[in-house]
Amino acid sequence: MSLSPTHLPTSEGPGSVSQVPNLPARFTNTFTSQYVDTGELRLHAVIGGEGPPLLLLAGWPQTWYAWRLLMPTLAQDFQVVAVDPRGVGLSDKPLDGYDTGTLARDMVALMGSLGHQRFALVGHDVGMWTGYALAADHPDRLDRLAVAEAAIPGLSPAPPLLGSREANDRLWHFAFNRLTDVNEQLVSGREHLYFGHQFATKSAKALPDYAVQHYVDTLAADPEALRSSFEFYRALDTTIAQNQERKTRQLSLPVLAIGGAENLGASVSETMKLAADDVESLVLPECGHYPAEEAPEAMLSALTAFLAPYRDRRTAADSPTARETGA
16 A cells, blocks of 8 residues: 555755746646655655556756656546655755665565565666666566666776767766766856756757756755765766676566657667667657657657556556455
């Protein structure tokens, strides 16, 4: 039995449902911001809808807000849980725990706290890293996995230090973000320059100014938010070691790998085929690194088709007839 969001403490600070810009019509009729105590930390999640549980994990340097255009439609068939992971948005920002093994355990604890022992997951960017870790480390918890727009350190082939200009333009932030502290000093007060450049150069269709401003303001408002945004990359030595061990065990669950044609494209599915036996590939035309915001209708169509067997099976299992017969 899932825990009703009405029994969870609500959150109303900056970054909550009540204080973000330009949400789809009637969004707040369905979704509320909630704090979920996992036992180790407090996470902020935006929860709404009815049906089997679906966890949405955004990437760097975004928050749950990245999923806003998809959430109302998904909530017609699923209980949607769009979470700010540790270090992000309104969630706690501890000093450590940003390797994907710990991030995956956070998500298992979050969903367990909500009463969901098994669920589906959609992860983008760093959310794709965490989704892979969760599928590999906790195979009994995940039914289906959709991932978008990332290479996975320790699984994907590592690019050369002196690669092409195109590769450098796409990947230079990895090395910068891993620095010990000079990156905070260089970015502090210049958040719009740094993060704005990331959004501008990685999208084929420009994200709305209000969305970019929201992401930047979230990072600029708190030095701990800026620090935490780099911690995912500072933990890469640990994550890479974990992934080198994970890739010795192939995933058996269905995986949908989504790439933007103007960014990573088919390389997303090529990465997942190194780790999983059942991979469906989708490349979205005229789309860059942010498919949930650049091509929401195409992404929704793909997710609806991919998640349909999970939705139908879980819905049938939860029906009164199935419960009465023990099916």
